[in-house]
Amino acid sequence: MEKLILTRLNVLGHPGRMAVFRLLMRRLPDAVPAGEIGQALAIKPSTLSVYLSALCGAGLIGQRREGTSILYSARAQAGGEIVDFLFNDCCRGRPETCAPVSRVFREGFPDMSDRKYNVLFICTGNSARSIFAETILRDQAGERFDVYSAGTRPYSQLDPFALEVLKAKGHDISGLRAKNVSEFCAPDAPQMDFVFTVCDQAANEECPAWEGQPVSAHWGMPDPVKAEGTDAQKSLAFQQAYGALRNRILSFTALPLDSLDRISLQKAVDDIARETPEVTT
Structure with missing residues (x-):
């Protein structure tokens, strides 16, 4: 798992690949055709193909064919696995060390009893x-x-x-x-x-x-x-x-x-x- 996480971090360290992953995360639960991704991010098809291949290879996104189109979607679980790894490895699972992460991902929804x-x-x-x-x-x-x-x-x-x-x-x-x-x-x-x-x-x-x-x-x-x-x-x-x-x-x-x-x-x-x-x- 550590090797996979390090690969994912390396893939996401590139601004272009990160931009594609972020767009697909925003579009969840949709799957998005490559042409729409390229148009939204102003990325040439040849460059986008390289980015998508790297993201798929790292398990950060998935793909499926629909007719003549290939649709791409983010694997939200992959992002969660990165967070879990960093929390447990870098922070040694100490909530006080990674307090913002633990609050957002591990606690319940904030109490709203006093407001709407x-x-x-x-x-x-x-x-x-x-x-x-x-x-x-x-x-x-x-x-x-x-x-x-x-x-x-x-x-x-x-x-x-x-x-x-x-x-x-x-x-x-x-x-x-x-x-x-x-x-x-x-x-x-x-x-x-x-x-x-x-x-x-x-x-x-x-x-x-x-x-x-x-x-x-x-x-x-x-x-x-x-x-x-x-x-x-x-x-x-x-x-x-x-x-x-x-x-x-x-x-x-x-x-x-x-x-x-x-x-x-x-x-x-x-x-x-x-x-x-x-x-x-």
Whole structure:
């Protein structure tokens, strides 16, 4: 095991290979085609092929074929094995020596009995999917969660089809606005307990170093803003996005947050994206 861990550390010591691994970790539980990885990181196909081969060889990522494409996904367990090795070998398993690591990975989720959980949903434009998620969670469980949404490159206005769907579902849209994710990186911003990306493009981008190590997950789905066709066809795409997010949020609010340790909670929020039906109208 020691030889394998040292190989993995050597592979991740290269900035390009580390960038690929970090992107795939952000995209969990998705598997991502090589072309999308290369485009997101501006890496030439020949160079990317070398990086992917090294990461696969070290057991840091896996691959599978789907039609004519090869899809790549991070092996989260491999990262955990590196942390375990360093904790047990370098720190000799002493919690006081590696206190930050032991707190984040080995203790339960922080006690929230004196306040609500803070949740942030992120997409690129913050005009539809993340706005849906913010609104649905606030209306479903606003007594338990303070909910926010933001975009990595937000539009100036919310999408009119999105607003139409929210109004038709009986949601109050008066306080909704597009926001830049930088608002939530300011010193006076609320500290997040959960951060969810709901679009692939946002997940492909570098994430801020969130204070407090929030639980994060990728709940990616197609962008209804890009739907083509008649107004009825476009409206259907927004209805489907709303339904998919509502299903995921209902699964999230049903989790026994107070009784799950961090590892179990991380697995649970990842499983929501894998197991929850994506289309409901």
